[in-house]
Amino acid sequence: IEQSAYQNDKLAMLGKIAAAIAHEIRNPLTSIRGFIQLLLPELTRVGKEEYARIVIEEIDRANHIIYEFLNSSKPSTPDKQQVKLDHLLAEVRLLFESEAIMKGCDIELAHISPALVVCVDVKQMKQVLLNIIRNSLEAISGVARKERGMIRITAAEHHAEVIICIQDNGPGMDYHTQSKLFDPFFTTKLEGTGLGLAVSYRIIRNHGGHIRVDSEVGQGTRFKITLPLC
Ligand code: ADP
Ligand code: MG
Numbered sequence: 001i002e003q004s005a006y007q008n009d010k011l012a013m014l015g016k017i018a019a020a021i022a023h024e025i026r027n028p029l030t031s032i033r034g035f036i037q038l039l040l041p042e043l044t045r046v047g048k049e050e051y052a053r054i055v056i057e058e059i060d061r062a063n064h065i066i067y068e069f070l071n072s073s074k075p076s077t078p079d080k081q082q083v084k085l086d087h088l089l090a091e092v093r094l095l096f097e098s099e100a101i102m103k104g105c106d107i108e109l110a111h112i113s114p115a116l117v118v119c120v121d122v123k124q125m126k127q128v129l130l131n132i133i134r135n136s137l138e139a140i141s142g143v144a145r146k147e148r149g150m151i152r153i154t155a156a157e158h159h160a161e162v163i164i165c166i167q168d169n170g171p172g173m174d175y176h177t178q179s180k181l182f183d184p185f186f187t188t189k190l191e192g193t194g195l196g197l198a199v200s201y202r203i204i205r206n207h208g209g210h211i212r213v214d215s216e217v218g219q220g221t222r223f224k225i226t227l228p229l230c
Pocket of ligand 2: 127131134196197
């Protein structure tokens with residue numbers, strides 16, 4: 001399932017608008033956050049620290065959304081460097097360690113050949129992997145289930161390309177969702193932005209790679225990222 005040039009333009013345009021307004025919104029948010037923190041001792045004394053916590057949480061959520069929008073406006077040429085794929089994946093996996101335990105989900109990283117080296121913008125590539133793994137975790141914890149949640153990450157070389165697979169045993173997706181999931185703003189979540197995969201798609205394309213999805217309702221989902229070997 002391919003994303004059209006039109007959708008890509010839409011994302012680039014959105015990015016420009018977002019960049020223009022984002023920092024105007026960020027500055028006041030930062031001062032609101034700072035002042036609430038200053039008020040925290042007073043609020044705690046009168047037993048209202050819960051309100052402060054909610055305000056801070058909501059500001060962080062707003063900031064997160066702005067951050068995602070901003071990322072869709074990043075220049076299209078990645079700042080590439082050679083990295084060992086096993087290290088990169090291990091680092092990303094570590095970021096989810098505590099969250100996975102909390103959600104009763106195993107994130108399994110297969111043995112990856114230390115010889116696999118990719119030329120990537122590390123920040124962008126991490127963002128892609130975080131977006132995909134976060135979606136899997138959200139999919140797994142969003143439904144009642146019998147078996148334990150499992151996300152499996154593998155990577156291998158194939159015809160001068162590197163293929164990274166991220167597979168989960170979540171609820172999977174119907175065809176409609178699969179055909180839309182790389183569209184900017186497409187989301188099935190109450191609080192989703194619908195930007196994670198649109199941005200990921202663009203990043204991978206800018207690296208000369210591909211991203212594809214394979215999913216079946218009730219079975220799970222597999223994302224397959226193909227990147228040129230270094
Ligand atoms: P968001 O997470 O904000 O909804 P994304 O672009 O990250 O936006 O994902 C778009 C949609 O794709 C999600 O709302 C969800 O419906 C679907 N999706 C993505 N990954 C998975 C997955 N692993 N399992 C099931 N559905 C998924
Ligand atoms: Mg997402």
